[in-house]
Amino acid sequence: MARPLGRGGIRFPAQRYKGSRTAPRAVRRPPRAASVSHLSYSFARLADMPTQQTEQDTGSARYTYRLRLSATAHRALLKEWGRCRWVWNQCVAESKQAHAYNRTRPEGADQRTCGPGQLDKMLTGWRLGKKWLRKGASVPQQQIIRDFARSRAKAQKDIKARVPVRQRAGLPRFKKKARADPTLNYTRRGFRLKDGRLHLAGGIVVRVVWSRDLPGDPSSVRVYRDSLGHWYCSFVVPTQVEPLPTTGRVIGIDWGVKETATTTSDAHDLPHAEHGRNAAAKLARYQRMMARRRQPRGKSQTRGYRRAQRQSARLQKKVARQRTDTGRRWAKAVGDFPPSSGHIGQLSLRRSPHHGHEGLPAGVQGRRRRPVPLPARGHDRRDRRQPRRQPRDAALLDPYR
Template sequence: MRYSFRLRPGAMAVRALESEWHRCRYLWNEAVRQQKTGRKPTFAKLGKLLTDARSHNAWLREGAQVPQQQILRTYAQSLEHSFAVKGRGRPRFKTRRDTLPSLEYSSRGFSCRGGRLCLAKGIVIPVVWSRELPAEPTSVRVHRDSLGHWYASFVVRREVVATPAADEGSGIGIDWGVSVTATTTSPEFDLPYLGHRKRCAAELGKAQRKMARRHSGKRGPQSKGYQRARKAAATLQKKAARQARHDARAWAKSVVDHHHLIAVEDFTPKFLAKSTMPRKATDAAIGVSKQELIECAARAGRKVVLVAPAYTTMTCSSCFARAKQRLGLAERTFQCRECGFIDCRDRNAARVILAVAERRHTRVDDVSHASSPFGSDVHAV
């Protein structure tokens, strides 16, 4: 498991880390060039090439050997996955401008002494120990984010904490939305719209107006004042994103702890960016919440069923009859013309999603529309 901590490197340490990264990036790009010329590089071949390159290149010898070996190992794994995993592309060149520094050290390339992280070649960095490590780390990844902050991500082996057992018959259906991020079949597990970006909108607008005033109007490098305003705006946006992910993680854990079957609407929120509510949709963080829920359920061994969103809003959760016309977004109440059932639009959709998953299907069309999904006479087709 990974534990991440903020680093406080000095100017000399930053220069040393960036120099190490340029060497590693050079080796990665050389490996990509080997693959593009048809030489089929494996980790064993790349290791031999690294040994030969270090013997002839003094610039490479100035850097530590451990991160150079690790980036070639990472490249070999990426190349292997590009053939084995569907949709995974081939490794590409890492450019100086578009790639953030990331260095991997195995146990022989780092140590922790006196509250500091000591890396190979004498790089010593203070660490903000926000919590204790449960065991000795086996490796560490030192990386820089888009704001210029450095972090250390330690890999630690620890005992697996058992997830509380849930009843075999306990299930929950989840329908995604914007006004309420997640509406479930059990109201106590709803995830409301938290609006972290909305709360910092005034500060963000102030920073963006500073950016507009300080922009020179020309392409190319901008002033230091513009860069400061840009960093302030990016910091606010990243803060809101981290708050949304933290809340989504806490919500996902509560859902997973109490339910054995989790039926999730397989909703892709990309189209909302072209709608009339892109800002609120981004703030709702539907994609992040869905990802955290699926990952948390997989770690706990829960059953997750992704149900296609088609017709979930038009179908009655009481008699499973389908409405003849689509419900507009302004209509927040569902009313069945067949049985007279009335309920919240999203709550009804969540119940339909759960009913489809309980019958081991992933689409509403796969379940009979002639009878109630919660009755004894339900059958699947």
């Protein structure tokens, strides 16, 4: 009679351990390898199954656009963010007070909670007691309470699941004015689109740079500022999943390190664009400037430090955009497989002696600058400002001349 299998396909050994305190070891049986014919039959059945459109195929997508703000709109958005930031900090304080009370509460006393329902009631009292808070719209203040509740719930879920500290989401913290970037969320009753402009609750009107059309009526919008000081708006638009028609063409993709992607089609190989390596010298220079100008803790940073910090952030943002653009162009070319003559030219990212970076002609990239020789050590500042004059023979042999 065959021995019964345990949970997960575990078979225990037949021998018994008499007089031993060691528990029997569980020996996991290796999974049975599926035959090629079985896999082919399974894929054939999946291919024959018709695709049905259900309600689960509907979802939402975000469409982000750049904002052009006037001085009045900029001041109004910063004031609105100041009120929402105060509401967030009050929610953090109430949460900490509830946690401290629950740890030392007497026996038989009810446990305090800090959910979105209690915080909404507190918001009503805060708005009644503070005139400056009532001047702002209630929609972004209510939405920031929802954001706080989601952040707190995620942190408590990770703590309960014993997620490692390095991987878990931390509890909400206080938002400082100098460090926290503004983020305002508006539901459908808090904004409207009229004559190509975005009208927000509170009489704030901003101009949107419509780089593309919205496919439908948005259900919500998020207005935020990035680390470079640029303002954006992100609309949530309901979408429906539409399966693409079957073409019968396949392509194999292998992700690597030296080459970003190697495919079965030579025209679709994606070499490493080296955007980060090209910007490494400038980034290291800005970081050295920040290190020299950094003030000790407790003192405000200098203008030179903040200028170098902005330049470093702008350069990192540029590298991220270059990588995103390269990936999107490559994905579009792969989606149009087999390639056309136009996509092959756009996808060529290799460097060649006749072309510059990213497959563009060398004339488009501009002329290469002649390298300036650095002065040797021991020279004074006057020699460092003006490089030494090269001999005539060396200048004639210079390949960049």
